[in-house]
Structures are given as structure tokens and as C-alpha cells.
Amino acid sequence: MRVTSLPDRARVVVIGAGIVGNSMAYHLAQQGWKEIVLIDKGRLPNPGGSTGHASNFIFLTDHSKEMTLFTLDSVRQYKELGVFTQSGGVEVARTAERMDELKRRMASSKAWGIDAELVSPAEVKGLVPYINEKIILGGFSTPGIGTVDSLRGGTLMREQAEASGALTVMASTEVIGIVVENGRVSRVRTDKGEIETETVVITSGIWSPRLARMAGASIPLSPAVHQMISVGPVPLFADTVGEIKYPIIRDMDTNGYERQHGGDLEVGSYDHRPILWEPDDIPSIGQSKLSPTELPFTKEDFDESLEHALELIPDILGDPSVGIRHAINGLLSLTPDGLPLLGETPEVKGLWSVAAIWIKEAPGIARCVAEWMTSGVPEIDPSGSDIARFYDHQKTGAHIRARTAEGFNKTYGIVHPREQWESNRRVRVSPFYEREKALDAVFFETAGWERPNWYASNKLLLEEYGERVMPRRYEWDARWWSPIINAEHLAMRDRVGMVDLSAFAVFDIAGSCALDYMQKMCVVQMNVPVGRVIYTSLLNTAGGIKADLTVMRLGPNHFRVVTGGADGMRDRKWFTDHLPDDGAVQLTDLTSSWATIGVWGPRARDLLQSITGADVSNEGFAFGTCRFIDIGPVRALASRISYVGELGWEIYVPFEQGARLWDAISEAGQPHRIAPVGIGVYGTTGRLEKCYRAYGNELEQEFNLVETGLARPQVKPQDFIGKEAYLKQRSEPPAVTLCTLTIDDNTSRSGFKRFMMGREPVLSPQGKRLVDRHGRGSYVTSAGSGPSVGKTILMSFLPPEQAKAGTKLAVEYFGEQYPATVAVVGPTPLFDPQNARVRS
Amino acid sequence: MNVLVCVKRVPATAGQITLTADAQDIDTRYLGFTISPHEECAVEEAVRMIEAHGGSTTVLTLGPEAATDQLRDAMALGIERAILLQSDGREWDPVATASAIVEAIEAEGAAGRSYDLVLFGNESADSAGYQVGVRVADALDLPCATGIKAIELSDGRATVRRQTESGWESAELALPAVVTVKEGLNLPRYPSLPGRLKAKKKEVERITPQWRDGGLEKVRLKLPVQAEHTVEILGKNGDAGAQLVEVFQRLRLL
């Protein structure tokens, strides 16, 4: 029995007809794709995935810009479809710490342009008459919040795509295999036959890992339970026309929410113990009482949430005539870092993941990925959610389980921007690890690497530098931070420091056409003498910044690329995707082969000279060059560059010889009073004083080289990806310019000195948002202390009117506005503006 | 008025039943548990009786420790007391079940707690022995009515009604009595939050009865064979009117 027959071939097969799959099918059709086939093993309109039981409400503000932009775009689309009901929503605080967090959420709202306000308990009561305002301290109210009918919205999108003739829908059709040939998707096997296709999009929610596995790829997510009950009939809601009349409440401190749904009130929780499921253990449709993602409710896990809900909503939930009419353990997708999994999988060409997505962001994400698939250039930069971000160890079941379990209760949590994961640590350690531990290093994690952020053994330096370390006395600002960072910074500037840089991702690009290839990939001229080190950006075709890294030319057709650990896997995919098919250029990942120490400071040369026979004088070893030198019995590759603005070298050694190098430098450094220096200096204080840009902070696809101040005076004659767009950008006045600001006075009303951390809104002195001609608001891209300049340093993209040195502005932080001044427009450093130190 | 309701923990089955590898049980990995629909009505009826006439309500089950969930569910709806006849997880046949319940009711009586009405579901949703209520009534020498869809109480008597193929029949019982009921008796309420939280804190009294061989021994379970079947698709949405009329005519319904 079959209503529609399975096509033999498709341009693209989308697997999973929840909100994500329907949105994908729609947007692909919108962007001109034909022969789209949408498959689901379930029945329509509700095939049994997470969409079918979603609570369907949309809160707008997230601290993440990317996620907020996806959400705002989704709301716009839901409104166009006529399936959005605006209700408003209030996040309430029961604790003082939460009230502070709500102020922080206000700041994020301002940064991303969302209308919201902080309200008193009485005002909350005015909005939500059934709340017990006596147990709350206040609320964060967002009028634009609402609910959607995601099943209807998805159906409308699917039907529009079908009506356009671009889409064939196959319900009750199960995918049983994805055939890969030569690393590319070639066919999808289903229980109703095979489809030939070059592109597969997995939009299968909690089942995505299984489908990816069929193709030999990984989609690292875990199905997890979110408990939800529905109570009713609520007498107060009896006359509600439609779905919702009263604002949705998020009871942040108890990880719960209460939302009207017609005559019922839905109570959901993220407070219970993490209940993870294996994708293989999820029941089939037939085996499920309700649906595969609506599992039997485990009451005991919810009891505490019931008590919390009863405290907050006693009028409704305490009414004995109001019954628990529906209760489920709903499955949703969690990822190791809490972000979605978007993009082509690095393992298989043509296999795309659009997974771990919530109702609130689905259509926006679908539009983004459809653009990505079509032109390669999505309007919203999805880099944070790029599935290529993961290293292999992060795709293991052990890692996924550990991090999703740890992350679950942070759903409504107050998550500090520098907060570290506790589970599954010590996966990647450098050869210096034991020595660092002996020095009481405080380790932060990047890409699985344990990196010292500072060394507690350096606390003696605190006495040396006194108030110059810019101590932080407000607990939040001092959390996951130490004044030792600033002391290490000053010691490095005064003498010399050594930094463990082993988390760098290192790729060798070699082969007969390596130079041509590198020319095509990089903005900067690659045809430089062997032994030169090049700092360059990589662009997408629209001139958005795709990567930012250094390249050492080791031979005529041999380049070594060094990029940040956090960006390594994304960058590797970008390079790999562009390798010629004929094998004339190869990429070899040497990340695990080379350990790196940075040695920087005025005494760096003296130190290095004392342990090598090589000439490391300024004449013998110029800035921006690299070469192999012998340090004792170790042959190391030394590269004279700096991300902290000091004289010095990055020294690369074979991994197993790392400890020997460490000891040599450490010992030779003693006369110079060398300090081990953590990433707190490398990534923040040293970098900010030099106004160096960081990928993911200042550099992203949404901004271009002109705006970021990275445009060079000359454009090389050779072609490179994004050149055309780049030339156009150069010919126009920039919409914004990246500027460096300093805070004039960081004293709060309560007398504490406060220290921003990034992502705060940058406002006019009157507190008004600054918006550029593309509608982008100004916000702090990076923030930190500049101990050598004695100021809090911020970076921000500012519209032309404000991008002038001396302009007075304000930065909002925890509900207060701090006066700030534009110190530098463009890339000129605050500290050592002539770069005399690095070139000395 | 003291009412005892006897219930049974059963899996909340789904669209298809899957068996465990040893074919001794339903695979309940993905299933929740509930009580039989008939018994939900029995619980509701007991609560309503006490709301109307005063008195006490007790719920009793024979089952594993996990069956305390179902007892608490009943207490969340307004039943005051719960007794678990704790089994070792083995299935008890109707004879064994009835005698364990009879002993429990006798022990209650000895402790000064007698019941005016003992309610059962007409049959359990799972094993469906259709006899436990009758056996308990007989052993306690109480009048018994089965399959009841309406109960009225007055002056120590219960007027009960049950549905027949052609209508209704009714009987009058002097209390104490045993009545087994069917879904349709009432529309059961849902538990309230305060009810649920109160039930959570309540004590469940436990008795451990001795398992016995009642004479009906489960050997294995099996799924009925589904006949191969073809379906004729007559059309989509509004385009099937004429085809349907043809079917009606073929079946001589028009």
C-alpha cells in the first residue's frame, strides 16, 4: 500500500519531518533546490519526534548572539506563517544572585536589540495575576515572547514546498542505510527502496546519531529527558480564546516554567536529575504508548519541581479541582557544549547535520543552513554551531554523556562566561602537564586540552606588583579569575615568561601545487621567502572572515598552518574541502606531533641565546621568520612572532621531547626570573593591550576585513577566495570599525570596581543603542584588564559617527552604565603602539 | 461507610505488544504502569462515595514493591489508606490472588477495620481472569455483583446496574457486599498537585502473603498471528465520495 512512490533520485534527501526537516525542505525550495525528498519513518503531521511534544514557547534573549539571531529570525518566520501567538514572558528571580543574572540578561537583550525590562514583584503580579509575588525579588519581562504551533508551522512550510513542485514527501518510510562512495553520499536506502542522491540532510533530532552512523559520521548529541506536566482545567483560563493569554513564566532558580495552554497550565522542568537515553534504546513508534519521544513519566523525579511550582503558582496548582491531565518524560537533544550541530559533517561529503535544535530557533537555523548549502555564505554566522568544531574525543559516547549530563541542569543556570566544565577533563595534556601541575597551575580547558590559565605558584608576584594587578573585589568579576594573571602579565612585560601553547592546531600543507592552493585560500601573499611567517585571514566567498591564523613557509611547496585549538577542526575542514581532487596538495594534521612553548619578554633573547648555538639576534633571526634551531639535544622550530606584543619566539618541538625543552627554558630562565605564564595573559591581557583580534570574538563571518581593521594596504594580484567581495568592501566606507575602548570609571554605585567580560551593549552616553546601517548593534567583543596600561580594555565595532578617538560612550554591565572612551580606532595597539618591543 | 478498592498494577500498553525474550512477560522497558481502566473508575467511585456519605477509603493491591506507585496514584485522587500485599514479582493466578486478598481483609477485620463495600474492576486489563471479585465475595460470604456501571447507596443497601446487550438490569445488595465495576461507571478525575504531594508522604502498609499454586499456571505468552491483509485505497480527501457509495452499495447498506 503506497500513496506516493519513492523517487529513484533526488537532488537532496532530508531525513526527518519535524520542525527542522520541514523548515529545511521549505528553505531549500525557496533557494531554488528541486527534487527535494523529505522522508520520515513516522506519520504526518506528527511523526513522533521532539517537535510533537515541545512546549512551543519562545523566549528571545540568549547570551549567545548566534542563538539569539536564529531565534529572532525564527519568530519573524513563524509570524509570517501566522502560527505565532504573542503572550509576553517573564523570567522571575527568587534570589539576589538571580536578580543580578536578570540584569545581565537585560544587557544581552540590549546588545541584541530585544525590547525587555526589569520589573518589580508587584509588576510581575500585574502581568501574571496567579503568581505568588511574595517569593520573588523581581522579573525580567520581554513582551515579544510568545508561543507557536510548531506542527502547523512545519506543515505549512512543507505544503508550500510541495505545492511549488520542488518537494516529494515520504512519510512512514524508514531510512535503513546511507551509502557513501569515495567519501561522498551516493544513495539513501529505505524500507521502500533506494534513492540516488548526492546530498543528505539529517534533521532527525534525537535519532540523528543513528543516521549519521549509517554513513560513518558522528552527530554528537544525546537524547535527554525533559519532564513536563499539563494541569487543568484552570478556572481562570476558561474564557481564554486561543492558546494563550497570560505571559509565560520561567522560574529560573528552580529550573522550571509555567505556561498557559488553552485551559491548561503546562509545568516543565530542567531541575530533575539528568536522564539520558542512548539513541539506539529509543522505542519504535509501535512500542511507544504516546510517541517515541514521550516516554512514561517518572513521578519521583518531578516531585521537587511540583513543590517549587506549587510555591510560585499556588492559586492554580493548589486548587484541588485542577488535575494533572498529562505528564511525560519528553526527549530532547543535548550536545556536549549546549550548541546545535549544523553543517556538513567533516567525515562525509554531502552529509549535512541540522540537529540539536529547539523550536525557538528552528526556522532561522534552517534558513541559515539552506543558504550555507546553496551559496556557502549564510547571513547569520553559524560558526559556534558548526558540527565541524568537534575533535574526535568530543564525539565519543563517554564525552557526550558526561557533558550533556553536566550541562542539563545549566539550562536555566547562571553560567559564568568563564565557567569551566567539571566532567571528563584531562583528555588532552601537553608534555609540560606534570611540570605545570607542580607549579600549581589552574587549568582551563580548550578543545579538550588542559591549559594553565594561571599558576598559583606565581602568587609571590602579587606582592611585587601590588595594586597594579587591578584586583577584583566583586565576586562575580573575580570568579574563574585571579589577579595572578595580571601579575604574570607584568612579569612577562618586565622580564620574560613562558607559555604552554600546545593546544594549537597544526597542519602541514604540502604537494606540488601547495603554493597555488595556499594563495587561493589566504588573503595575504603566500609567495614569500622560505622561512617567513605570515599572519593571514581566510575569507568566505562573500568576504566574511572564515579563519585567522599564521602560516610558516617551510619549503617552496610546504606550508605549516597554526591556528587556535578551539578553531582547529573547523579550519581543517575548510582547508580540506578546498584541496584539489587530484592529490596535488595534501593536508597532514600534526597537532598531536608538536608541542609548543612561547617565550616572550624583554629577556627572551638573552634566555634563548643561552641555550642555543643559533644566532637569535635581531639581525640573525628577524621578526616574522622561522627556522630550526638546536636547543641542547632538541631540534626545535622557532618562530619569531608574538600575540602578546613582546620580543620572543614560539618554539615547536616533537611532542615527546617537550619536557626536555621545558626544563631547558625553565632552567635557563632562572637568572632572568622567568615566570610561567598562563593563557589568561596570552588570550586576554597581552592580546588586548596590543589590540590583537581573536577569532570568535572580533573575527567572524558577519564582519569583514575592512571593518575589523585587518585590510592591508595592498591586495595581492593572485586570486583568492572572497577576493571579489573583499575588493568591493575596500571600495566602500565601512558600516562599522573595530575600535578599542577604555573604561573611564569602573566604580559601581555600590562602590565596587566592576570588570566587564564581553558581549555587553555599547551605548551612547545617554544609554541609547548604537546601530549600524545593516542594523547591527554595538557590543563588547572582548574585555579584560590591561595591567600595563592600567585600564579596562574593551573592543567593539562602532558606526562611523562613534568610531572616532575620544568619543564618549557608555557600557552597560549589571544594570549600570559605565562611561567609556574610544581610545583607538582600528588596529593600532594601546601598548607599545610602534611595536618596538616585538621588533627589538 | 468504609470502602476498600482492590487494584492491579498493569503496563500502559502501546500500539503493539512486545514480549520479553523468555516470553513470560510483556517487555515494559518503554512502558509506564497504571491500573486497569475499570479500576480507575472503582477508585473514583470510592472517593465520590466518601465525599457524599463520609467514611473511609482504602486501596489494596497485590504486586511488587513498585506497585506502591499505583497505590500512591490512588491516594493522590483521595483514597486515604493503602495496603500493599507484596509479591515477589511472580504472577499470582486468580485463586492465589483472591486468597491473599481474603486473608488481608480478614486481618483488617480482626484489627477492627471492616468494610461495607469492596470494589474491584470487572477484570484486570492484563491477565483478565474474570473471577477474583467473585472468589473474594464467596470466601467472605458476601453478596457480589459484577460488571456494574452504576451504584447508588441508601440505608445500608446498594442498588447496582449493569448493561446488557438489550439494555440494563439492576440488583439490590445488602451491605457489606463486593461489587466489580466497569469503565463508564463515572469519568475519573485527575490527581491534583496537592493530592499528589500529599500522597507522596503517606505511609503504605505492607503485608507479605505466601505465594501459592492456585491451579492456573502460565506457561508462556504469545502474540496472535496477524492474517496477511490488503487494503484498497479509495481516494484522498473529497474525491472518494462516489467510490464510497459503491462500497456501501456492494455491502448492501444503501
Added chain:
Amino acid sequence: MVLAFIEHVAGAPTMLSLEVLTMANRLAGEMGTQLEAIAIGPNAAAATGILSSYGVSTLHVADDGRLADYAPAAWAHAIAELVREVDPDVVIGTASDRGGEVMAHVATRMKLPMAANCTEIAPGDPFTVIRQRWGGSLLEEAHLKGTIKLLTLAPHALTAAASPSRTEVTTHAFSPALDDKDFRVRLQPQVEVDTGKISLAQARVVVGGGRGVGSAEGFAALEELAGLLGGAVGCSRAVTSLGWRPHSDQVGQTGTRIAPDLYIACGISGAIQHMVGCRAAKHILAINTDAGAPIVAQADYAVIGDVQKVLAAVNAEVRRVKAGEPSRSPA
């Protein structure tokens, strides 16, 4: 000896009782023993004519005017007394409300186990039965112990079939020593006002609605079709729970079991508990938006689409045909 407890209306055995006789006759043959029957109530002796076609040698008739009304304990008393007297190997009754109830009473009086809703019986040692659980969605193979095997036969486990040869049926009337206590429960039929409504259990056409009907008001289209076809409206348990229809309309394991010529299932997905209730329908027509719904796979005919859209078209067409207008030919 196999003893069959049969139910009858003025001497005419019910369909389920004929099924019991068919099974009992077969069983007696397998066991190499004879088949006897017991009937209670007015005109029971008149059953002999039909029983002769089912291999019955003796019909026992309980002779007591007080048994004219249905009093389960008294009926059971009569049977138990007979059983003690004639000592059968097997006693088998129907699994109807009455049959099951009386047999349960017999079992407890005789202190014997009983197996309800059997579909197959394999005499021997052990005495093995297949019986229904979950309304027939699951089967249990069980060993039935006890000196006398007591069981009830599930409805429609086999087709009633008279044997071509006829037996001589001896009528044996006996007078059980009934107790007043046996009459503590006596069920009196209630005279119902005839509403003219066709009962769900007996309707030739049932138009059933599930969640897919959309609302209580949405049942108007089902009512109309049922009216046009002279049938009754039924519903799924989901609909009863939503309060859209009374429980008396519910088709399923805990509702009414229907056996119409045509069951039109509108917007019903086909959960096992529901299918148990409509298993006896001769034909099933499913109307569902989802071609993959379980009900579609189990139906004879299906229309894929929204219930309201499909019914609007069908009702119009049926009205047209009934009005004598020519049917719109299929597009």
C-alpha cells in the same frame, strides 16, 4: 464427560453458546467421552432440538421456578450441584457477562481453578489451554489444574457449526437444593424506553470517531452518515476521555465490542485496545490523514484525508443517491 453450560432465550441457545457447544463437542470427541449440557431458566428444555445437532447426549435442566430470574449465585449453585452429581471432566461455559460470572461462582464453590476466555483447549496431562489476555491482543498458554477443568470460551474463537449427524438428547431435570442466600443478588431487567436508537453492539454499520474528528462538534458529520446508513455512532477511548462522547459510545477493550458489517473508523489511529473492540467487524473502512496509521493497515478500505473533508463529500454523495439522483461518476 464434557459439560457445557449454555445460555438461551426461551430455549434458543445464544450464538456464543453454540460456539461453546461446537468446541465442547470437538473436545468430547478428542477425549473419547460424551457431551452433556446444562441450561437454566424458562423453557430450557426446548433447547434439545438444536442441541441434537451438536452431539449433546443429555440436557440437564435445573427445575426451580426461582431460577427464572438471573441470580448468579443460585445458577452457580445449581451447576455445582449437578457437577458433584455427574462428575464431568470438563465444564465449559461462554465468556459472556453471565457465562463468565456464573462460571466464576461455580469455580469458587467447587474450590477449583478456572480459565477464562480460552481460544484453544488441548486435553491431556497437563491440560493445556490458550487463553486471551489484553482483550485478545495477547495469548497465554496455560496449564489448568484441578480434578475438574473449568473454563469459558472466548467469543468467536471458532465458528459455530452444527454436525451433520444428530444425537438423541435425553432431558434430565433436577432440583437443586437452593439456599435463600443464593438469591441475595438477583438481576432484574429494566424496562427501557425505546429511544429508537440502534444499539452499538447490534448495529450493521458503526461510524466511529477518534481524536482526528477534531472536536465534539465534529461528530455531527459522523451522526449524519450513521443516520443515512441506518447505523450507530461509536468512538475511541481518547474521545471519551476528552469528554466529547459518552462512554456508552466507546468501542474497545473496556467499551463495547461491535460486530457490524461495516465499521467506518474516522480519525482513529487504531490502538490495540480499540482494535479489540472492532475485531468482529466484517469490513473496516478507515478514514485517516495518515496512510501509515495502524488502522489503515488493518482496514479493507481506506480514504486518506481529513475526516471532515472526506465525510462532507461522502454525505453529499449518499444524500444524492438516496434522493434518486445519479451518482457522480468517479473522477
